[in-house]
Amino acid sequence: MKRKALVSLSGGQDSGTCLFWALSEYDEVEAVSFDYGQRHRVELDCASRLASRAGVRHTVLELGPAFRQMGGSSLIDESIDSRFDATGTGNDYAARHGLPSSFVPGRNVVLLGYGAALAATRGAHTLVTGVCSTDDAGYPDCRIDFVRSYELALRQALDEPAFRIEAPLLDLTKAETWGLAQRLRCLDEIVEHTHTCYHGDRSTLFDWGYGCGRCPSCTTRAAGWQQFNDRQRQQTR
Numbered sequence: 001m002k003r004k005a006l007v008s009l010s011g012g013q014d015s016g017t018c019l020f021w022a023l024s025e026y027d028e029v030e031a032v033s034f035d036y037g038q039r040h041r042v043e044l045d046c047a048s049r050l051a052s053r054a055g056v057r058h059t060v061l062e063l064g065p066a067f068r069q070m071g072g073s074s075l076i077d078e079s080i081d082s083r084f085d086a087t088g089t090g091n092d093y094a095a096r097h098g099l100p101s102s103f104v105p106g107r108n109v110v111l112l113g114y115g116a117a118l119a120a121t122r123g124a125h126t127l128v129t130g131v132c133s134t135d136d137a138g139y140p141d142c143r144i145d146f147v148r149s150y151e152l153a154l155r156q157a158l159d160e161p162a163f164r165i166e167a168p169l170l171d172l173t174k175a176e177t178w179g180l181a182q183r184l185r186c187l188d189e190i191v192e193h194t195h196t197c198y199h200g201d202r203s204t205l206f207d208w209g210y211g212c213g214r215c216p217s218c219t220t221r222a223a224g225w226q227q228f229n230d231r232q233r234q235q236t237r
Helices: 013-025 042-054 066-070 092-097 107-121 144-158 174-183 187-193 216-235
Strands: 004-008 028-035 057-062 126-128 164-166
Touching (some): 013 028, 013 042, 013 126, 028 042, 042 057, 057 107, 144 164
Parallel strands (some): 004 028, 004 126
């Protein structure tokens, strides 16, 4: 029996790396992306391009304006600044919980739920996600406790005891994620064809990819790239 996985592909560095990881681990791979009103919608274009280059079937689910109607996050509201410290930005929830202004309450609950539902209809018993607990953002819905408890809940909801959420980057740093991309031989694909900048800036190509170079997502990605290259130099000495 073929092992099939569905990858939640946002178009960013982490999910892009997970796509190539899944291709190395599973017999059959598909990808799903979500249009939920995000400001940096260019990531959906990147997801489509990446899926095409990887040769996998790609579905974009239109989730409507629900997140935008709730508001309060810099990911969906242009009036809110993208900062690690959300105090005074307008994202009161994030400020109360010590989270970045980009945090969207319940986003991964919704996206993983829809992903699991699509996986079930496609005969895939694995949903692959790029959540990472070591990110500077420290999102609570990227922690291992959430991932494992939600996996159990989805098994019950789908009546699929074998259903799994695979999170291969869960305990990796950004530098280690770059290293994984190198081992998977997709480093150039991740640099050029993924997007993580909260402002959707594709005008400037840095060594680590496109972005504004200033928002929290860009600085985290750039710092990981620097650490990855520093380690590479140390290993060749």
